[in-house]
Amino acid sequence: MPFTLATWNINSVRLRADLVGRLLREEAPDVLCLQECKSPVDKIPAEVFAALGYPHMVARGQKGYNGVAILSRLPLEDAGHRDMCGKGDARHVAARLETGVTIHNFYVPAGGDEPDRTVNEKFGHKLDFLTEMRDWFRDGRPEKSILVGDLNIAPREDDVWSHKDLLKVVSHTPIEVDHLGQVQEAGAWVDVTRADFPDGKLYSWWSYRARDWDAADRGRRLDHVWASADIAAAGHGSRILRAARGWDKPSDHVPVFATFDL
DNA sequence: ATGGTTGGAACCCAA
Numbered sequence: 001m002p003f004t005l006a007t008w009n010i011n012s013v014r015l016r017a018d019l020v021g022r023l024l025r026e027e028a029p030d031v032l033c034l035q036e037c038k039s040p041v042d043k044i045p046a047e048v049f050a051a052l053g054y055p056h057m058v059a060r061g062q063k064g065y066n067g068v069a070i071l072s073r074l075p076l077e078d079a080g081h082r083d084m085c086g087k088g089d090a091r092h093v094a095a096r097l098e099t100g101v102t103i104h105n106f107y108v109p110a111g112g113d114e115p116d117r118t119v120n121e122k123f124g125h126k127l128d129f130l131t132e133m134r135d136w137f138r139d140g141r142p143e144k145s146i147l148v149g150d151l152n153i154a155p156r157e158d159d160v161w162s163h164k165d166l167l168k169v170v171s172h173t174p175i176e177v178d179h180l181g182q183v184q185e186a187g188a189w190v191d192v193t194r195a196d197f198p199d200g201k202l203y204s205w206w207s208y209r210a211r212d213w214d215a216a217d218r219g220r221r222l223d224h225v226w227a228s229a230d231i232a233a234a235g236h237g238s239r240i241l242r243a244a245r246g247w248d249k250p251s252d253h254v255p256v257f258a259t260f261d262l
Numbered sequence: 263a264t265g266g267t268t269g270g271a272a273c274c275c276a277a
Contacts, residue, residue, distance in 0.1 A: 011277085012269055036277085038270065064270050110277055122276090152277095208267035208277090252268075252277085 002261045003030040003074065004237070005103070007148035007223055008244075009205075009253035013037040013069065017045045019247060020071075023255060024052045027241065030073050031097075032255075035107040035150040037067030037090075044069060060090035068105045068149070070095045079103075082136065084129045091129075099262055101231070102142070106133075106149035115173045123170065126152070130179040137187030146235075146260070147189055147226040150253060153180045156194070158201050159221035171220055190232035192225045192258045197238060205253045206245055213245060225258045234261045 006029040010016050013034055024032065032054070037044060041061040049057065049071050056076040059069035067090045070076060079094035079102055091107040109129055112122030155177045157163035166172040184191070193202065203219025210216045227235045237259035244254040 015269070036269095065276070112276085209265075211266075249268095 001099075002259055003097075004257060004259045005029055005031045005033070005146065005148065005225070006255045006257045007033040007035070007105070007150075007225060008255040009035040009107070009150040009223060009251060011036050011038070011251040011253070013044055013067070014039050016249070016251060017048050019244070019249070019251070021048060021052055022247070023241075023244070024049065024054060024071075027255070027257070029255075029257060031103065032071045033103065033105040033148045034069045034071070035067070035105070037061055037069050038064055039067055041069075058093055058095040060093045062088075062090045066090045066107055068093045068107050070103060070105050072097075074098065082132075084132045085125060087125075100144055101260070101262055102145045104142075104145060104147040104149075106147065106151060108150065108152045110152050111170045111176070113170060115168060115170045115175070126170075127175065127179055130176075130183055134179070134182045134186045137183065137189075142187050142189070142228045143230050144262075145187075145228040145231075147187070148224065148256075150222055151180060151224050152222050153177065154220040154222055155180050156221075158199070159203070161201070161203070161218040161220070166220075171222060184226065187226075188229040189226040190229060190235070192227050192232065192235040193221075193238045193240075193256060195232070195238075196236060196258070202240060203242075204240055204256050208252050223253055223256045225256055227260070231260065231262060235259070236261070
């Protein structure tokens with residue numbers, strides 16, 4: 001039975017509960033993975049989502065920062081989380097569907113402004129987080145698994161508005177792209193979005209700081225949907241809901257969708 | 263080269 005999944009960095013699930021509701025009503029994904037909930041789990045407005053037909057939630061949270069949640073119409077089993085870099089951050093959670101498919105929801109550190117770990121420890125944290133992800137998937141190659149989230153890296157030249165202008169900008173530097181590539185390779189993950197759209201510019205994030213995000217269109221593809229090699233062929237129908245960037249009081253990220261015939 | 267906006271928590275930090 002096919003199911004549709006979406007991933008969205010919501011930038012405060014409490015402030016934007018109504019936008020989450022709009023997405024659930026208008027697009028009705030079976031599973032919605034959220035990042036940057038910025039809320040303890042017990043303060044996520046789960047009852048609002050339950051009333052819209054999404055009674056299942058697996059989440060990790062903390063006050064003010066980070067936070068990841070998986071909302072679902074389908075029953076979910078909590079499949080744990082990994083505390084990358086041992087900081088106690090709520091940046092990963094996993095859930096399992098009754099079909100045995102495991103969904104990993106990640107929020108990779110943004111990495112600060114300076115792409116040099118000797119002067120910017122946040123950049124070092126980002127690289128270490130990615131290295132730990134790589135080692136984890138190398139030690140136990142994932143099967144029947146989907147990995148989604150705000151990975152805070154736009155790996156390809158056509159994942160950014162200007163490859164040349166962003167080579168030294170955190171999110172598109174060669175060392176980050178290399179680290180993300182090693183994560184993908186270690187787990188034999190297939191980029192479902194790019195399997196569906198092999199060519200051309202794709203963005204899922206536009207800065208709040210632009211005067212006119214739509215006209216300038218200086219976007220980056222930071223949000224990703226990957227599938228383990230064994231189920232990658234079941235993934236199709238990718239979509240990026242650019243229109244959500246124009247909603248009232250929007251997140252700076254938009255939802256990315258894929259459907260899986262599993 | 264610079265500064266631009268947003269959210270949360272507490273009057274600044276992270277993005």
